[in-house]
Amino acid sequence: MHFGEMGSRWGFNRTVGQIFALLVAVDEPLTANDIGDALSISRGNVSMGLKELQSWRLVQVQHKPGDRKDYYHTTGSIWDLANKVFEERRKREMDPTLTLLRDILLETPANSREQDLQGRLREIHDLLEGIMKWTSELQQLSPEKLNTLMKLGSGVGKVLDFKDRLLNKKSD
Amino acid sequence: MHFGEMGSRWGFNRTVGQIFALLVAVDEPLTANDIGDALSISRGNVSMGLKELQSWRLVQVQHKPGDRKDYYHTTGSIWDLANKVFEERRKREMDPTLTLLRDILLETPANSREQDLQGRLREIHDLLEGIMKWTSELQQLSPEKLNTLMKLGSGVGKVLDFKDRLLNKKSD
DNA sequence: TTAAACTTTCAGAAATTTCTGAAAGAAATG
DNA sequence: CATTTCTTTCAGAAATTTCTGAAAGTTTAA
Numbered sequence: 001m002h003f004g005e006m007g008s009r010w011g012f013n014r015t016v017g018q019i020f021a022l023l024v025a026v027d028e029p030l031t032a033n034d035i036g037d038a039l040s041i042s043r044g045n046v047s048m049g050l051k052e053l054q055s056w057r058l059v060q061v062q063h064k065p066g067d068r069k070d071y072y073h074t075t076g077s078i079w080d081l082a083n084k085v086f087e088e089r090r091k092r093e094m095d096p097t098l099t100l101l102r103d104i105l106l107e108t109p110a111n112s113r114e115q116d117l118q119g120r121l122r123e124i125h126d127l128l129e130g131i132m133k134w135t136s137e138l139q140q141l142s143p144e145k146l147n148t149l150m151k152l153g154s155g156v157g158k159v160l161d162f163k164d165r166l167l168n169k170k171s172d
Numbered sequence: 173m174h175f176g177e178m179g180s181r182w183g184f185n186r187t188v189g190q191i192f193a194l195l196v197a198v199d200e201p202l203t204a205n206d207i208g209d210a211l212s213i214s215r216g217n218v219s220m221g222l223k224e225l226q227s228w229r230l231v232q233v234q235h236k237p238g239d240r241k242d243y244y245h246t247t248g249s250i251w252d253l254a255n256k257v258f259e260e261r262r263k264r265e266m267d268p269t270l271t272l273l274r275d276i277l278l279e280t281p282a283n284s285r286e287q288d289l290q291g292r293l294r295e296i297h298d299l300l301e302g303i304m305k306w307t308s309e310l311q312q313l314s315p316e317k318l319n320t321l322m323k324l325g326s327g328v329g330k331v332l333d334f335k336d337r338l339l340n341k342k343s344d
Numbered sequence: 345t346t347a348a349a350c351t352t353t354c355a356g357a358a359a360t361t362t363c364t365g366a367a368a369g370a371a372a373t374g
Numbered sequence: 375c376a377t378t379t380c381t382t383t384c385a386g387a388a389a390t391t392t393c394t395g396a397a398a399g400t401t402t403a404a
Binding site for chain 2: 027147148162
């Protein structure tokens with residue numbers, strides 16, 4: 001109950017959030033009708049919601065032998081789910097922005113004003129692209145490594161300093 | 173022009189996005205009227221938009237001597253701006269979720285089903301809290317360090333391994 | 345084939361968000 | 375204090391998003 005209410009903050013609408021929350025909460029495959037009944041949502045709306053959740057790769061269809069209903073359930077560990085949400089959001093929010101910026105940067109500036117502007121847009125572009133690359137690389141890392149990295153927190157700075165010192169020594 | 177269209181993907185509405193884009197694009201202080209004229213937006217709407225941007229701490233008011241209009245302009249480097257957007261979004265999206273989760277975790281589970289559920293919610297809570305802490309610590313890091321960290325990408329894994337090996341040797 | 349048991353689609357209704365413009369506020373000036 | 379020049383607020387209009395439920399589609403089985 002509580003949980004569903006926060007749906008809208010996470011990039012999908014309330015119903016979708018509620019459906020997802022329900023599936024996480026009961027942690028067992030449900031039919032579309034079960035979901036609609038549990039949440040008092042129309043059958044059509046459930047269908048849309050599940051479609052959306054499938055496009056986020058957060059929910060999968062499952063079949064029970066001798067039963068022709070579709071059963072839906074969440075997929076993977078909490079860690080996997082979080083990863084998918086972040087990844088999809090990155091795709092949906094940053095990719096179009098990057099494409100747009102790239103297009104603008106390809107245009108030939110008509111005057112020095114436009115050239116200035118391109119300069120500033122390039123900064124933004126490079127920053128976003130850097131973040132994109134970095135985050136997607138981090139997602140390749142094993143959960144354990146990510147965990148130590150996270151525990152390290154800003155202490156990461158010290159490790160980097162240390163590494164730099166070693167490298168400098170080598171190049172002396 | 174182009175730029176404003178992507179406004180809605182970033183946590184604020186189209187108008188707010190356009191206003192912000194305009195201010196970044198011209199990179200000089202504008203009055204509310206300038207903005208309204210440039211974007212064909214009603215005066216009231218401009219006022220709302222600027223209020224919102226101020227609440228994101230992306231835009232500041234400035235005064236010119238002998239002129240009683242309010243001039244608005246963006247604040248800080250691209251890096252600062254990006255930082256602020258991320259920070260505000262973290263606040264707006266994750267904080268309420270965390271509070272909610274914490275409240276649920278404080279309730280006493282009525283039966284073993286609820287206890288299971290709490291277990292799963294605790295996982296989510298801990299994960300989110302970890303991410304929150306980590307990202308806010310990363311933001312404390314200097315841009316240069318963050319930059320090397322980002323360039324390192326998944327290579328961070330190797331640095332961590334390296335650090336672990338050193339520590340283990342010490343404790344041998 | 346036909347029927348039964350499902351799922352999906354989609355037009356329009358309902359809810360929500362955003363925008364406008366007129367009215368009210370605020371601050372500076374004569 | 376009256377006026378001018380600006381800003382903010384807010385009720386209702388407009389636009390957009392979400393939801394419903396009936397109709398169409400799909401699959402399996404007899």
